[in-house]
Amino acid sequence: MVKCCSAVGCASRCLPNSKLKGLTFHVFPTDENVKRKWVLAMKRLDVNAVDIWEPKKGDVLCSRHFKKTDFDRSTPNIKLKPGVIPSIFDSPSHSQEHSYSVMDSPKKLKHKLDQVISELEDTKKSLRNVLGRERRLQKSLRKTIRELKDECLISKETANRLEAFSWEWCQESIEQDYIS
Numbered sequence: 001m002v003k004c005c006s007a008v009g010c011a012s013r014c015l016p017n018s019k020l021k022g023l024t025f026h027v028f029p030t031d032e033n034v035k036r037k038w039v040l041a042m043k044r045l046d047v048n049a050v051d052i053w054e055p056k057k058g059d060v061l062c063s064r065h066f067k068k069t070d071f072d073r074s075t076p077n078i079k080l081k082p083g084v085i086p087s088i089f090d091s092p093s094h095s096q097e098h099s100y101s102v103m104d105s106p107k108k109l110k111h112k113l114d115q116v117i118s119e120l121e122d123t124k125k126s127l128r129n130v131l132g133r134e135r136r137l138q139k140s141l142r143k144t145i146r147e148l149k150d151e152c153l154i155s156k157e158t159a160n161r162l163e164a165f166s167w168e169w170c171q172e173s174i175e176q177d178y179i180s
Contacts, residue, residue: 005062006055007089008044012062024078025060037085061086 003014003025012018014025029035038061044053063071063078065086072079142163149159 001058003058003060005064006044006059007042007061007065007086010062010064012064014060014062022063024063026063026066026080027058027060028055034083034085041086042089065089 005012005025012023012025018025028038035055039052039055042053042061045051065088066080066084067087070080070084072081145154145159145162148154149156154162
């Protein structure tokens with residue numbers, strides 16, 4: 001069976017000519033602390049369990065995910081130095097393509113979502129208040145124009161122009177509130 005690199009978005013496969021191309025494959029450490037660091041560095045979730053992915057016995061990472069300084073090249077067989085952690089996962093778009101690769105934990109994402117929902121509700125409330133205030137000011141302005149017209153302080157024509165202007169101004173103001 002051909003082994004494939006477990007890193008998200010990596011298409012490296014362990015083939016007979018892989019070593020000739022300088023590509024090596026490395027099983028996950030048996031030391032639980034180091035293995036946990038490898039898994040966390042990968043930022044990969046288990047699709048079925050909606051939890052951090054856990055490597056199985058035959059799972060491997062290819063040499064592309066390690067720095068050149070992470071390798072012990074003093075022997076004919078290239079090995080990783082003890083305790084090194086994979087650090088090269090240079091495919092930033094893979095977190096958008098695969099649901100099992102995330103930057104934040106589900107709890108953190110839920111908290112962020114709750115914050116955004118709360119901000120949205122506050123913004124809706126604020127918009128309702130602004131629109132209500134807008135309507136009250138428009139009514140007050142119309143009332144003032146009517147009173148000025150009734151007391152003959154302005155002509156009918158001026159009153160009509162003011163009402164038309166105030167209506168257009170209020171509509172433009174409301175439209176600008178929606179656009180901004």
